[in-house]
Amino acid sequence: MKRPELSVAVDLVVFTVRAHTLEVLLVRRGIQPYRGQWALPGGFVTTQESLEAAARRELAEETGLKGVYIEQLYTWGEPKRDPRGRVVTVAYLALVPAARARVKAGSDAAHAAFQPARQPPRLAFDHAVIVARAVERLGTKAEYSTLPLHLLKEPFTLSEVQEVYEVLLGRDLDKRNFRRKILALDALEETDVMRRDGAHRPARTFRLSASRPYLLKERGILFPF
Amino acid sequence: MKRPELSVAVDLVVFTVRAHTLEVLLVRRGIQPYRGQWALPGGFVTTQESLEAAARRELAEETGLKGVYIEQLYTWGEPKRDPRGRVVTVAYLALVPAARARVKAGSDAAHAAFQPARQPPRLAFDHAVIVARAVERLGTKAEYSTLPLHLLKEPFTLSEVQEVYEVLLGRDLDKRNFRRKILALDALEETDVMRRDGAHRPARTFRLSASRPYLLKERGILFPF
DNA sequence: TCGATATAGTGTCTATTCTACACGAACTGC
């Protein structure tokens, strides 16, 4: 059994929801190949770090963010996917609240930006495929889990929760039905701060109830509805 | 950006359902480390083949099977998971009908065998974790998809279908409700051959209807029930 | 050949869940 050595990379699909749009973090490549094109942030895995650690490191380098939600998405390893040679890439999906979704200070404005995830610009390598799969995965998880809550900064209002679900699912939801269902999951707890912004009635705010995980496989499935 | 070179392997979790038990294919390691211990079949990815091709090659080497259902499960890459050095492994999940689940002729009997997947023997490396995750994934997919049909050889009876679902879900299902639901998916079509085995009424048999994919995300969710 | 035995195949009723739908409440700003 021989052991050919390959390069292993991690790529990050960092999502946020802003202005009723699902956005993904892209960086402009400074080197060949695909120099000047948009691509996912990422980099090679060093010998001593775990895959997830490598992903978090890259995320911190681009955005300065730590402790956000991250999960492994899929691994791509077609022999020709990188013209430089054989590179296997492990893609990770990360969710950041819009309020925290800033490109790291020090990067010039053109270097990195959040852009529409469903109609991204032309991307380097097979990154368009990776983004498409991540979008699909997120949509699927919105159907049965509270994962989308990671796109919000606590405390949040139920209208904000509904907005992220609508964006991920790509359709409008009935307000009363949505609120009934999301509260029935018993995953949210009311805070005592009210959100007042604008000339209208203030909204109650919520945070995750301490006893609940984000993903609910148990009954209490969110959808269909 | 430096490019450390790592070894990339594929490991296979090959499932079958036999005698109301979920079984997984294991091989006895002939070399160090973990020599003599049970492990998942697998091997290193060569420079010219894709990851899935490597997985299919390993599967064929152990079982002689081609064209079975296979999907990528997850990628493990902790720095210390293999004492020989840094090995990133991409695990694949494969489903084979019991009628085809044979270890390749030429392997000695002790070399490879299907064994209970939920209480496997002590496994090499982190393979127990991999098996556990595969079992969980299969159970989850049984809740909303027709993926378990890959565990059956066509044509099959509805009782056989129910059996695999029961094994994957770990609970008994009501016969009438199950048949109503599975048929409502419109994923099965009746054949004209009857299954007669034993001293009782023969059963209709079915195959997958040509127009249907195995996985159904659309409504018509199978469970809860 | 007839009875015992084993699995196949089928329908209904009740409880729960889904879905559609509209208006008063509470605040700001002019």
Place this chain on the structure above:
DNA sequence: GCAGTTCGTGTAGAATAGACACTATATCGA
């Protein structure tokens, strides 16, 4: 204090889930 805006709430009809038991059809052996 009025206009404008978002917040917050209940119900009724439709669809789906879930519990439940008996007849049909074959084989086998007495």
